[in-house]
Amino acid sequence: MQPYELSLSAAADAIRARQLSPVELADSVLERIEQVESHLQAYVTVTVEHTRRAAREAENDIAAGRYRGPLHGIPMGLKDLIDVAGAATSASSRVRADHRAQASSTVAARLSAAGAILVGKTHTHEFAYGLTTPQTSNAWDTGRIAGGSSGGSAVAVAAGTATFTLGTDTGGSIRVPAALNGVVGLKPTYGLIPRHGVTSLSWSLDHVGPITRTVEDAALALTALAGHDPRDPASLTTPAVDYRPGAGTDVTGLRVGVPRNYYFDHVDAEVETAVRRAIEQLQSLGARLVEVEIPMTRYIQATQWGLMAPEATAYHESSVRAVPELYQTDVRVLLEAGALMPAADYVRAQRARTLMRQEWAHMLQEVDLIVAPTVPATAVKTGQETISWADGTVEGVSDAYVRLSSPANITGVPSLSVPVGHDAAGMPIGMQLLGRPLEERVLLRIGHAYEATQPARELASAA
Numbered sequence: 001m002q003p004y005e006l007s008l009s010a011a012a013d014a015i016r017a018r019q020l021s022p023v024e025l026a027d028s029v030l031e032r033i034e035q036v037e038s039h040l041q042a043y044v045t046v047t048v049e050h051t052r053r054a055a056r057e058a059e060n061d062i063a064a065g066r067y068r069g070p071l072h073g074i075p076m077g078l079k080d081l082i083d084v085a086g087a088a089t090s091a092s093s094r095v096r097a098d099h100r101a102q103a104s105s106t107v108a109a110r111l112s113a114a115g116a117i118l119v120g121k122t123h124t125h126e127f128a129y130g131l132t133t134p135q136t137s138n139a140w141d142t143g144r145i146a147g148g149s150s151g152g153s154a155v156a157v158a159a160g161t162a163t164f165t166l167g168t169d170t171g172g173s174i175r176v177p178a179a180l181n182g183v184v185g186l187k188p189t190y191g192l193i194p195r196h197g198v199t200s201l202s203w204s205l206d207h208v209g210p211i212t213r214t215v216e217d218a219a220l221a222l223t224a225l226a227g228h229d230p231r232d233p234a235s236l237t238t239p240a241v242d243y244r245p246g247a248g249t250d251v252t253g254l255r256v257g258v259p260r261n262y263y264f265d266h267v268d269a270e271v272e273t274a275v276r277r278a279i280e281q282l283q284s285l286g287a288r289l290v291e292v293e294i295p296m297t298r299y300i301q302a303t304q305w306g307l308m309a310p311e312a313t314a315y316h317e318s319s320v321r322a323v324p325e326l327y328q329t330d331v332r333v334l335l336e337a338g339a340l341m342p343a344a345d346y347v348r349a350q351r352a353r354t355l356m357r358q359e360w361a362h363m364l365q366e367v368d369l370i371v372a373p374t375v376p377a378t379a380v381k382t383g384q385e386t387i388s389w390a391d392g393t394v395e396g397v398s399d400a401y402v403r404l405s406s407p408a409n410i411t412g413v414p415s416l417s418v419p420v421g422h423d424a425a426g427m428p429i430g431m432q433l434l435g436r437p438l439e440e441r442v443l444l445r446i447g448h449a450y451e452a453t454q455p456a457r458e459l460a461s462a463a
Contacts, residue, residue, distance in 0.1 A: 003028035004160040005459055008217035011163055012070035015062065022062070022073030022117065025163070026055035029075045029119060033161045041136050042146075042155040044080045044090055046120035051075065054117040061115070070220050072115030077162035079153050080121035081128060081199040082208070084108045091199050092135060093126045094326040095319055105197025106229045107166060107208055114224040119162050122152030128168055128201040129312060129331045131176055131398040137382070139181045139460030140427055144379040147177030147401065149201075153211045154181040158460040164221055168198060169207045171304055172375075172405025175417035178211050179374035179430025182419045182460065184447070185211045186218045187405075189437045190412030191236040193222075194229035202311040203234075205304075205409045213457065215418060215447040219243040222440060236438075243441055245448035252286030254446060257367035262294040263404055266389045267376040274421040274429040275373045278450060282371065285449055290367050294407070295359035299352050301399070304406040306341070306349025313338030353410050360411045364436045369443060374417040374430035375401050408434055416443040418450060419457060426461065 003025045006014065014020035033046055058073035083089050083101035090096045104112070112118075125133045125148035133151025138144040139158035146155050150167025154177035157165050167174040169187040178185025186209045193208045200206055210221035223244065228237045258279060264272055283289050313320075313335050320327065320335045327335065364370075377387055380397055387400050395403075408415035413434055420431045433443045 002032075004032040006163070007213045008074055008164045008220055009070065009214065011074055012220070015073050016067065016070075022055040022058040023052075025073065026051050026075050026117060029161060029163065032159070033119070036159050037161060039137060039142050040139060040155050040159055040161070042122055042152040042159065042161055043077065043120045044092060044123055044152070045088065047087070047118055051117055051119050058115055058117060068113075068115040069224075071111065071224055074116050074163050075119045076111060076116045077119050077122045077153060077156045077165040078108060079124050079150050079165070079167045081124055081168055082108055082166060083197040084118060084121075087121065089199060090121070091127045092124045093328075095323060101197070103197065106194040106231070107225055108197065110224055122150070122156055122162075122165060124152065125149035126328045126331045127199065127316070128170060128173055129334055131172070131401045133177065138379045141379070141425075144381050144427065145180070147180035147379060149173040150211065151177045154178050154183055154185065157181075157183045157211050157213060160459045164210055164212045164217055166208060167211050168201070169209060169409065170201045170205045170308060171402045171409050174207070174209050174211060175374050175405050175415060175430070175432060176401045178417045179419070180379040180428060182422070182428030182457065183211055183213055184215055184218050184419070185209065185417040186222060186440070187408055187415045188222065188226070188440055189236070189414045191232075191234040192238065192438065192440070193225045194227070194232040194235045196229050196231035200315050202308040203315075204311060205308055207409070215416070215444055215451050216245060218416070219245055219444045219448075238438065241441070243444055245441070245445045249285050249449040249452050251282065251446050251449050254287045254369070254442070255290050255367040256282055256287045256446075257292035257363070257370040258289050259294050259370065259372055260291045262297040263372035266393060266395065266400075267373055268378070268423070270423040271373050271376060271378065271429050275371070275431045278420040278431050279371050281453060282446065282450055285453070287446070292363055292367055292370060295363060296352070296356050299356070300407055300410065301403065303349050303352040303356065303410055304402065306345055307353065307410070309334065309338035310341050310346045357411045360407075360413060364413070369433050369435040369446065372432055372434070373404055374432040376404060378423050378425070378427035378429060405432070413437055414440050414443055416447050418447045
């Protein structure tokens with residue numbers, strides 16, 4: 001096994017035991033980038049010299065006894081919405097062609113303090129306003145979409161060109177590409193990870209979170225990232241938590257909610273089969289399955305768009321008027337359409353969210369978490385615009401991908417996407433676990449327990 005193939009936790013163990021140096025790991029990841037980046041296009045920019053210099057510094061620090069913890073010497077990528085002092089934050093847009101960050105975001109600063117090493121900035125769907133990330137190819141099949149908007153971040157992890165990455169998630173933008181590329185994606189509780197220094201799409205829906213190869217890796221990253229920052233008005237004041245799950249697989253006593261509506265409607269048969277098989281595995285580990293009714297499903301899509309569209313338009317108001325030609329057509333049209341939404345509709349969407357949060361809180365009193373598909377279909381082919389379901393319904397690709405992930409953004413509950421197999425074409429399938437606010441440890445525990453019973457996952461074959 002090459003160093004770039006190691007999970008974060010395995011690499012951290014090897015570095016701490018002096019069996020692997022940060023320089024060896026960084027060099028391996030950079031060599032991997034040289035091999036596959038030309039056809040995957042996960043990165044906006046790769047910071048080769050910085051990466052090598054930081055790896056040497058980490059090696060020297062660790063040799064001198066200044067070990068900072070499990071992220072020390074680990075190569076990582078940041079979605080190019082996340083500011084790093086002195087570096088460009090392009091948001092994968094011509095609008096940001098000349099932008100350079102004056103200071104680092106909270107999350108970049110925390111990762112740097114933990115000793116993580118920046119490899120580069122990863123591609124996003126322009127300003128995170130989309131579910132495909134068209135610049136980037138799927139890590140398992142370059143003829144298929146990566147998913148979005150954190151497509152570059154997910155592909156980098158799946159292909160071994162970063163040991164872990166950060167993405168952002170407004171309607172599913174961490175979990176969707178994680179599911180489509182066979183890696184782990186965590187959207188935390190709203191406000192748990194500060195967003196200061198991160199370009200916004202929709203401030204009342206935006207989250208930052210890790211994309212990793214394993215659930216344990218996600219827990220390690222979350223431990224370093226969580227915590228209050230007053231510069232983010234939504235940032236929660238919470239005690240420091242070690243999110244690492246225990247080694248056991250016994251989840252006896254946990255009540256797992258299995259939706260009887262919504263989450264298995266208009267879902268590909270292979271996706272449903274894989275997710276239900278994973279649910280049966282959780283039951284065999286001691287979980288108690290409980291049927292649940294998902295509330296207010298009729299209003300999910302309208303509420304998501306009713307919140308996101310006007311907030312995104314407000315953020316871009318001055319630039320979309322000044323330089324509309326610099327936006328990609330799909331994003332410009334969405335921003336201009338948001339300007340036509342009456343204020344009363346935005347207020348109604350806020351009211352619907354309040355009611356939805358209340359109903360979800362009631363539902364989550366009956367169970368400890370909910371299990372469901374992350375997305376209803378695996379990665380479609382590049383250029384495909386719709387998905388046709390067995391009953392004749394035709395759905396836009398982006399609408400399909402966001403449909404099952406957006407409830408967690410509207411309600412603010414944490415959601416963890418875990419790989420649960422592949423379809424007949426070899427494309428990854430993801431299952432999401434949704435829990436009560438600030439109960440990430442429950443999701444990570446059961447996700448880790450499931451993962452521990454499965455064969456070790458390999459890196460993406462198309463890379």
